Amino acid sequence: MKIILTGHTGMVGQNILHHIKTSEYTFLTPTRSELNLEKWQEVDAYIKTHEPELVIHAAGMVGGIQANIANPVDFLVKNLDMGRNIILAAQKNAVKSLINLSSSCMYPRLAQNPLKEEYILKGELEPTNEGYALAKIVTTRLCEYITRENKTFQYKTVIPCNLYGRYDKFSPKHSHMIPAVIKKIHEAKVNNEAEVEIWGDGKARREFMYAEDLADFIFYAIENFEDLPQNINVGLGKDCSINEYYKTIAEVIGYEGKFVHDTTKPVGMQQKLIDNTKLNTLGWRAKTSLKEGISETYEFYKNVVLND
Template structure:
């Protein structure tokens, strides 16, 4: 069955950053049968609830953007919770998708699944050739489990039901901006904003500032996912989704400092961990299919900050379950 404007599309995790971006993109491009149930409507921790919802709504396409996410602190202090929550959600949705006869289910992996010392840029075949970065290990393991559950089903049954994708560090509207749980870009945005409005003299950041990261705006991730659903390519493994450019954490901090108007100084606490030295994806496979990102890092951060300023008090903290 080919994806059409009338196809029944279910977006899970629409209260979060990537899920909400997918809903906006689909609606903007004329897909008028998009469902995005709230946590009250659909409890992803309940297999019975998920199975019943899928059975009554009969989704044809699913975008699984729900899950528990977190940065270094969250992985260090709540590793069990990250593993448990993601494994439960993944199992419930994947099994229910199989049983309900879904046409295609997009599953989001993470760039933290790659080995810490992987050759750069990282190609999809580098997965499981080494140990992921220790500071993100619980989340990485949960995401690896989901990717290989999807791929194993496709291989065992000779189908292409599941489409696992691997976006690099994603940011945008409806991100988690809580410094205790957020990823680096959104955490820095919150911290520099707070320092700016309180006229702080300095902001102290973890590490040396030298690790390099690739960042991709949530709208670009949404466009890539919808591009793949429309094109429906044959594939045996996951697909990277990246911007093709990386920046040092120091460069990122200076950019966010400028956008938020902070006039103080930045200090680096080198007693704290840096994480992986570099994370740049090789996105040539999806690029060769015809997709390219369009939002620059500075423009994306500005859009994110504009949204943050408008919705600061309403921003949800924590997961996008």
């Protein structure tokens, strides 16, 4: 099977390409100089030329709470342009199968947890990442509409929980929580700092899955594509408090200082736990424990990121 994978240099894309089953498929992984996803003509021409059997859309502008607050225009427009261009170009060129990677950020901020796929557009979004969420909602609905209009097009959306892992970004301004905390606690240990700051009271709860597990699900989805629902949450079905993540990361790194809380800082939603009912019915489960995943991610940070 010939597959176009967008976002192959990102964390999700890299984990897909390093999966044990990658060699069973032909992956096309254009660079930005070869294919600018924000330009319709380029996307249309690329798909027309290469005639893939499947598109996996994993590209996107991503970042943590600081980046989303600072750059809502880019998070909305860039993600919207990339998503609609690749989806509509696939439709125009008769690509019958597409997997769209979305985000649990698109669920309403006050929705009851665990978050079900049916909750999309059922309430106000979290203001700190609203632009990103709106873009993901539009591409998810676009896939639904295309399939609804013509059942021969099966364009399905995978909604992962928060992710972390190898090939992640570790810049505090652009990264998600776990890599940012790994960097912060590592530097605190190296510099013999007595304390590390946590934004908020640390009681907000998040569900983080190791990105290698998501890559494993993507191959499961390819092999079981007909059984895949229109939209499907992919996560662990359990969450931890921010304080618990800091504690586990400190244990892995060997940091013995204390934590202090800055309750003036934004924390986003108090809980974001996705419902795994459809995933469990499909028969797939994540394999990596939190401590195992953080250990692997920390090794990547020490051996790759710090030596780059």
